[in-house]
Amino acid sequence: MSREPNVIYVGRKPPMNYVLGILTSFSGSNAKVTLKARGQAITTAVDAVEITRHRSMKDLSIGKIAMGTEEMPLREGENRARMVSTMEITLILQ
């Protein structure tokens, strides 16, 4: 019953890495995949979704898009919490 995970955390890698993650996840019997990103990686997440839709999976539709704010842990020398925007994009295979 093992399945590919249906949550993909988008970070600093190039968008194509996450495109592969999306394709792998859908090939593992998931009907829904959620991308989670924060800060500058939000753009990478949107790029990955757009590349997947245009090049590979034309029957992919975008479900819920949620945005939010998270507090980042303090780093040395910081005396104020840093807030960072987050986005979750759910993809649905029709």
Add this chain to the structure above:
Amino acid sequence: MSREPNVIYVGRKPPMNYVLGILTSFSGSNAKVTLKARGQAITTAVDAVEITRHRSMKDLSIGKIAMGTEEMPLREGENRARMVSTMEITLILQ
């Protein structure tokens, strides 16, 4: 009958500039404001929305979020079109 524009193009300025734009637009009798951004400015648009919601306008809700892809004009030395992701976020004052 002049109104503040209800489309805000998000570019390379800091998010607070666009927060001011959102507030100004809503104060000009608009009930809806749409932010349009592409590339790295997508993150700035999300930041501006989150800052506005958390600091100023708690009764602001997020309507439609649309994403897409645009072809950028060729620049000197480029021989392939560059594609860039776009995002439109519509804000609704309840």
